[in-house]
Amino acid sequence: METEETSAVPAEPTEEESATEEPVAVAEEVVITVTYFSYQISGPVTPGAEVTVVNKDSAAHTVTSDQEGMFDSVFGPNETVTFTAPSEPGEYSFICTYHPAMVGTLVVEG
Numbered sequence: 001m002e003t004e005e006t007s008a009v010p011a012e013p014t015e016e017e018s019a020t021e022e023p024v025a026v027a028e029e030v031v032i033t034v035t036y037f038s039y040q041i042s043g044p045v046t047p048g049a050e051v052t053v054v055n056k057d058s059a060a061h062t063v064t065s066d067q068e069g070m071f072d073s074v075f076g077p078n079e080t081v082t083f084t085a086p087s088e089p090g091e092y093s094f095i096c097t098y099h100p101a102m103v104g105t106l107v108v109e110g
């Protein structure tokens, strides 16, 4: 009797998903949006990050750090500007010098 050992069992084809690099949603770009005399901040920033300010108001505003020398961004109506976040982690409260009732906090996380 001839026994032919077939050890090579054809394996079932496994579904191979090509692992394409998915862009991970890193909140690198932080945007401060100004609408109706109030700030909306998209999230914490990394030290020294470029912060984009989008002014959707028809009034000029500023993003001025309470701590002197940290950041002071002045922009006109419907203007988009950028400034550099502080290099030290922390919470930086800021105001609009034109409208001191406008307050916000920029969080820098290292």
Ligand SMILES: [Cu+2]
Pocket: 037, 060, 061, 062, 096, 097, 098, 099, 102
């Ligand atoms: Cu203002």
